Amino acid sequence: MSISQSIQKPQVTILPGAVAILIILAGLAMACWLPHVITQPASYGNSTRILNGDIFDWLIIPLVLFNIFMTMGFAIIEPKEARVLLFFGKFSGVMMDNGFFWINPLASTRKVSLKIENFESEQIKVNDKTGSPIMAAAVVSTQVVDPEAYTFNADDTEALVMNAIDRVLRKTVSLYAYDISGSHDANEKGNVCLRDDSEEISARFKEEIQLIVSNIGMEVLDANFTNLSYAPEIAGVMLQRQQASALMDSRKILVASTVTVVKDAIKSMESITNGQESIRMDEKTKAELAANLLTVMVSERGAQVTLPLS
Incomplete structure (x- = not known):
């Protein structure tokens, strides 16, 4: 704009x-x-x-x-x-x-002055859409395009711009979740989060600042976040949640792959290959074989073979 x-x-x-x-x-x-x-x-x-x-x-x-x-x-x-x-x-x-x-x-x-000027805000603490405290900061590049409005429409233009950045930054952060993984909006389509730093969020941030500074004859050339992170008091907890979420996703992939391997193994045993006779197994034997293979492949430690005494 x-x-x-x-x-x-x-x-x-x-x-x-x-x-x-x-x-x-x-x-x-x-x-x-x-x-x-x-x-x-x-x-x-x-x-x-x-x-x-x-x-x-x-x-x-x-x-x-x-x-x-x-x-x-x-x-x-x-x-x-x-x-x-x-x-x-x-x-x-x-x-x-x-x-x-x-x-x-x-x-x-x-x-x-008609030169491009950067305004960098200080870090502020804001609650995102899910209520999590977020540390946020932004930098905005502006240029004067109407010297008359810049001279007469504000006593302190720098203070006005900094105030606009602070207000719009608080409003923008409060409208989005920092990370949609694990939140109640994670399965909804079209959702964006602050951690992705999407073009939609940056464009909205820039547009709302432009609406304010246009009254003093300035044009916003660029507006970006310089810092978006969890507040120190919850950073450790959120890190654990992210680790747990990543571990759960990796387990799902491992189990799905293991089930496919077990199915192919049982199918190969029951089929005739290279003229060899197939191995016939009842449902109980299949279940025991599948359980043993899943245990061996999913376990984090190597399998230990044990022999019954009787």
Whole structure:
């Protein structure tokens, strides 16, 4: 999800820096030339006084001060940087071009960085869908796309973003189970869990953060979890549960394979192969053979042969 850009063009006077320098130099040259414009010459002996108090002499000081004031309008706008312009407290547009410019000194400017910025949250403890305490943290990459909204819609944009990450992280973690194995939702189709870190969860997390930060002119480029784990107080118990679940799954596979082997063994004994006679067994003998084979193959220790004394 991205937000639309509504950039207002500058409404104040902006000139290329080189043009402004030429204008200021011309003004200073005029200030140096004014004393030589004599409308009321006053002679003292054989010399003529240059500064004789006429109107052109009085224009020197304001002209010099005006040119000094003009130099306050120079600004260098670097790449990935914008300037928000205010003219006597009124918003007057956004300067997005980069380079050396002269901006009306009566207009105040505010710098806005357009570079990508990462916000990483601290670890927080949240209960997941099953009520298990989870330690969670996330990192969000953002970029300013609307400098006007970024400047005026929040006093502290960083605090707003961090607060949004915290709220959305708590909400997202509480909607899903950390691990669906062994939970009451394990057999339902379409379920996702936090441990899998699915695209569905990440997309929802990113979308809900975007809804908040779009009010301050920011776009969320990426949002991912940096930490998802059980809280320390239940981590040991959950590890034992995972081990028990893995052991049970392995036992099921072993028993299913063993039953297949036993069936094939009994079937081979009762069939004729390579001209040899088959072995006929009653149901009791089959049951004893199957039990012995299952015991040998499923047992964790090797089978020990014992001989009856009688």
